Amino acid sequence: MSIDFKAEVEKRREDLLADLFSLLAINSERDDSLADAEHPFGPGPVKALHKFLEIAERDGYPTKNVDNYAGHFEYGDGDEVLGIFAHMDVVPAGSGWNTDPYTPTIKDGKLYARGSSDDKGPTMACYYGLKIIKELGLPISKKVRFVVGTDEESGWADMDYYFEHSGVKEPDFGFSPDAEFPIINGEKGNITEYLHFAGENSGAARLHTFTGGLRENMVPESATALVSGALPDLAGKLAAFATEYKVAFELAEEDDKYKVTIIGKSAHGASPQSGVNGATYLARFLNQFDFAGPAKDYLAVAGQILFEDHKGEALGVAHTDEKMGALSMNAGVFRFDETVADNTIALNFRYPKGTSPEEIQAVLKELAVVDVTLSEHGHTPHYVPMEDPLVATLLDVYERQTGLRGHEQVIGGGTFGRLLKRGVAYGAMFPDYTDTMHQANEFADVEDLMRAAAIYAEAIYELVK
Template sequence: MMNDTNGSVPVPVYTGPMSRYKDDIVRHTCELIRIRSVKEPELPGKPFGEGNWRALDYMLKLAESMGFAVSHTDGYAGHAEYGAGEEIAAVLVHLDTVHEGDGWNYDPFGGTVADGRIYGRGAADDKGPAVVALYALKALKDSGYVPRKRVRVIFGTNEESGMKDLDYYFAKEPLPSLAFAPDAGYPIYNVELGNMLVAFRWMRTEVDLAAGSRVAVLSFSGGIPIALIPKESGIVLGAEDEEGRKELGRIREAVSGMPNITAAWDGEGGDRLRIQSGSQPVQEAETGTANAVVNLMAAMRTANCRTNMDGLLRFLQERIGLESNGASLGISCEDDVSGKLVVYVKQVTTEEDRIVTVVSIRYPVTHSGERVIETVTELAGSYGLETDVIRHLHPVYVNPDHEVIRRLSRAYERVTGEKAELLRMGAGTYARKLRNNGVAFGAGLRGGVNNNIHAADEFVVIEDLMRHADICYQGLYEIAQE
């Protein structure tokens, strides 16, 4: 027996540990990982591809086997539901993952159990927590407690690449009044900075001798979509005459010996030079030298390298460089709620006729994302760059006095005995789609291990997952009450 939150009428709820479901949670997490759910081209009834649809179908069939009412929203999302009433409480999880990438020691879609861990893409983000959420709902049902509201586990399939799944879902289904997304860490994240990806496109031109340029950029690359910041970057420079070849030799000599920079001839003849950059041993995006693209740009600037894409290089060097606060872009700002704006180069790619640089901008909740876009677009245009906003997730701020925070704080403190502090982050979760009625709550434990999320050998420690299960269940119980 456990008293309700007002300490009045005893409410029968499941009070045993979630460990009774441990074997099933591990088994279904492994099976879900074995479904490769990376976004692919749309198919009829499968808007994000076959794998994402299969993952959704798997979880809805599992929920149905547990006796829950389920709903499949045209392949975009779905839910399992327990209880009855007008009001809705929900846990939101996603079944899609980022691309697996390279460098794995374990099969990224093997769902391998080893040394007390589950390895595979999505183990921590967010397939393990998704399975836990469903079993938390089952635990509520198995306790015999019937909430007088509809309690849902909502399964999305497009969190990693735009959250269009929930835009579609909530166009057809009502928003929950209380909800949480176990897609971050503990205790509670009530602030998510505005998050945008902006592409700056430079149309490649011929070498302009009059402007002092004697070498051409043949290719420029750095970063991969799943990485936070580029760990490697490379540029290939070419020359067509003797003066250009001399300039390549001068550049090669100038950059040699610079930290994490290598320069070597690409083929014979001395008319192609490849410069490679690694990142400094720093993992925070706020530190410019952690970014291999920035490190490469700094080396080229030091070498006084002039090329046919001088506008793009000057823009990156002069307006971003080693800064992380956007000051030289004219967008630096901060507030007491969410801290400082953060900007960093995320990826550079070479297309047939252009070079595209993608920049991440995370801005405070009290500032205008539209104003940020307007400012950087105008500035980039002065360097000859085209600007395109690839993604824009508006910020989240849930007042500390909100009912969802009070209830989840109570759940966290009851299970852990620790104070539920409120935190902020620059990344995005489904809380952004809840119109300030929900927060990120779990699943990473405070002081826990690095789960290699979005990296090779992603894993979740089984005991940590089960500790999260206890907190998730208690959180679900709290928001399920009237």
């Protein structure tokens, strides 16, 4: 049976975009201030989950909502289950957008919105791939379970809860449409380590507060410090620093204190070299003044050691594995307040085989810190061999549809593909694509979404026929 999956996608183009727009219009950022029993991560993620399940119900799938943590729908029957794992939550929009991040806008063939690339756009491309199989009535011998979560961008508590309470068996194999083609069959380990600082704040210059970063898996776009005391030629030195390092800045005076802001560029925490970490740049600038105590230690670590140390070399934790590549480090969240006893810097590590969170922690404890603690949630390195039929099938479909050679990839990003022992990430970004995940003006190329939908349709069919 020969099926033109690209033509089938084209017939459904407008419907696909309409459904996608309805999801993108929902601000599904996690908001713990509004979280409750009915909204475990705030109302936004729940609203997006409900909309997705509503679309599935409209199309005739049986659905299940697992207490607003996650949900799924199923199609087909069989002893084996193919799991598809996607997510409806998004990282904070942040600033610097040219359009409203929750008013999806197509311009020059690009669809701009928070979530267009990560992960609502790929999710709907994959959803329509399965929808084509259903509407054409293609014969299949396995069950497909399409699962969407609401906390992928934070701690994956959605999936912890889902697997414990969904009442269904774990899929035998599967993929997540949340990365890039041709395939991601390996993912580095992922852990956040927190540096703790404490002690009496003193010195001729005084650091009152220092804040930067929204999430551990985002490069801080900007950071702000409130300072006072001996700060000779603060304005002139700040202007010279901004010129030297090509960053923007803001300076304001407030009640005998100065509010200093450095503005860099956000990026995905798995690719910290793609951003400009406003927090480490601000710390580097402030280091020249006469701070003392924990403020001095805090700024020295942030501005001298962490500054552009994307591989952990200055930290002394650099490590490379022949297959999985090098460790990466993102200094993601900075919180200093002289009125509290515990001040922190959150370092997010993507590490390959051959090292561990505990080994990294032991090295970090040698810094000028009072303690180093680990996040409760983390992931160990994950790899599915090229010989696995799942990997081989997905690469074969990719090659057939694109004419490009498939190959394995290992990334620092963490996807739901690693939820399963035989799980990978598959699309939706194509080679040489501009990655705007976790950045301002995030976009998905509309034609690429259509190409991805056709690949997903054929890939799902080949896996379950």
